[in-house]
Amino acid sequence: MRAAVLKQIGDPELDVRSDVATTEVGPDEVRVRVRASGICHSDLSAMSGGLPALAPGIMGHEGAGDVIAAGERVSHLREGDRVVLSFVPPCSRCAVCLNGQPHLCEVHTVNAFVSPRFEVGGESAFGFAGCGTFAEEIVIPADAAVKVDDDVPYEAAALIGCGVLTGVGAVLNTAQVEPGSTVVVIGCGGVGISVIQGARIAGASRIVAVDPAVAKHEAALRFGATHATTPDGLAEVRQEVTGGRGFDYAFEVVGLATTIRAAYDAARRGGTAVIVGAGGEEQKVEFSAQELFINEKNIVPSFYGSADPRRDTGRMVELWRAGLLDLEGMISRRLPLADINDGLAALRSGDNAVVRQIVTFDPR
CATH class of the missing domain: 3.90.180.10 (Medium-chain alcohol dehydrogenases, catalytic domain)
Structure with missing residues (x-):
């Protein structure tokens, strides 16, 4: 074969x-x-x-x-x-x-x-x-x-096996995003788009998509993002959407030290940075003890969307049937x-x- x-x-x-x-x-x-x-x-x-x-x-x-x-x-x-x-x-x-x-x-x-x-x-x-x-x-x-x-x-089913369970699961299972929350998603590939869809399904009020490739912004908006920007424009959008306070949930979907740090910085004080990207062991992220103590931000890794495939595969199918998951x-x-x-x-x-x-x- x-x-x-x-x-x-x-x-x-x-x-x-x-x-x-x-x-x-x-x-x-x-x-x-x-x-x-x-x-x-x-x-x-x-x-x-x-x-x-x-x-x-x-x-x-x-x-x-x-x-x-x-x-x-x-x-x-x-x-x-x-x-x-x-x-x-x-x-x-x-x-x-x-x-x-x-x-x-x-x-x-x-x-x-x-x-x-x-x-x-x-x-x-x-x-x-x-x-x-x-x-x-x-x-x-x-x-x-x-x-x-x-x-x-078959093609739709294949996507559920990794990218969709990882991305939607990070929102619904790991972070358990609440309706009305503000969300930023750093990285708009297949998993990032799934995170965006998950945030939309969860009822997030504002979903900001961040990717250096401007060509990906249209897709992010089509799947549920309310704003799309490059990393250089994130500070301006953060000010517009949150008044500079920061986002309730910041999802990192790249796996680089710089983007993990950016997600932490984008989350509000007391907010949650969810690390979804599969990074290599060489990607080292540095935080000071003082900023961790003062900001009390949650740093939550999300492996495979914290999913149980026996349960969540069927959940994704039902969301697809309902027209909520494209x-x-x-x-x-x-x-x-x-x-x-x-x-x-x-x-x-x-x-x-x-x-x-x-x-x-x-x-x-």
């Missing part, structure tokens, strides 16, 4: 090959035929070494498809089920899951780094984030596949697997109006 292979960490492009195979389906696993996969900035970060990944490996972690085989101990899924894939599946049994924080479950995450899921030319290879959705088929833990109704389009509108471009490197290059440039690109696979 075909898949996009990262031969070694640091390679700027993926090698689309046809000599890739999956491992056999284990008793607690499913084989999924991938129908659509989003291209996420985390894929680029993993390729460059900014996020943990193993090579050789199959990239991609945001996807949807059909179950084509299920292990003997799998009872909640069967062949033909349409599923959204989760790169942070909860095991439902560990102390973290039982404590109500399934998004922090490490059981399947750790296993993804010790259990190859593919073979490339006869050599073992790993799936990025336990998935590897830039492949025609994948084998994953059954816990990582969440069934959705057949009327949910999934189809987030798709800026569709491309075949053969053009994956063009999609990565467009994402890497960062200066265009791309919200989310979707790799589509021909149905068989």
Whole structure:
């Protein structure tokens, strides 16, 4: 089968090959035929070494498809089920899951780094984030596949698996934004647009989108932002919207030290800075003890939108059905697997109006 292979960490492009195979389906696993996969900035970060990944490996972690085989101990899924894939599946049994924080479950995450899921030319290879959705088929833990109704389009379902759960979840689960709040969102890519939609759904009164790429401002306004500006214009908009007081909630969706610091500074005294961006370990942020004490601002990391995919996937579908969550509108471009490197290059440039690109696979 075909898949996009990262031969070694640091390679700027993926090698689309046809000599890739999956491992056999284990008793607690499913084989999924991938129908659509989003291209996420985390894929680029993993390729460059900014996020943990193993090579050789199959990239991609945001996807949807059909179950084509299920292990003997799998009872909640069967062949033909349409599923959204989760790169942070909860095991439902560990102390973290039982404590109500399934998004922090490490059981399947750790296993993804010790259990190859593919073979490339006869050599073992790993799936990025336990998935590897830039492949025609994948084998994953059954816990990582969440069934959705057949009327949910594959492309929309794929977005839910990462960007939408991360962004909307950061608003509804992590920050629990209150109606009437003021919100600023720093970074207007796919996850940032999801944060904007989440803030709109939560009833925020003012939503300010911040991105250096002016081409992204129109999309931010279309998805619910009331204002859009570059970083240089944020101080002026902050004065206009909050009277200089600062925002109730400031969401950082980039993963850089400078933008994390900017989010903290943009939040009002007693407000909340929510760190959504997946930054590298080299991104160090400095605060003085005095400013932390005096300002009493909350700094809240949000991993995977504090989401429980078993619960929140269905919530996102219902918001989509109600017309409150625009999934189809987030798709800026569709491309075949053969053009994956063009999609990565467009994402890497960062200066265009791309919200989310979707790799589509021909149905068989």
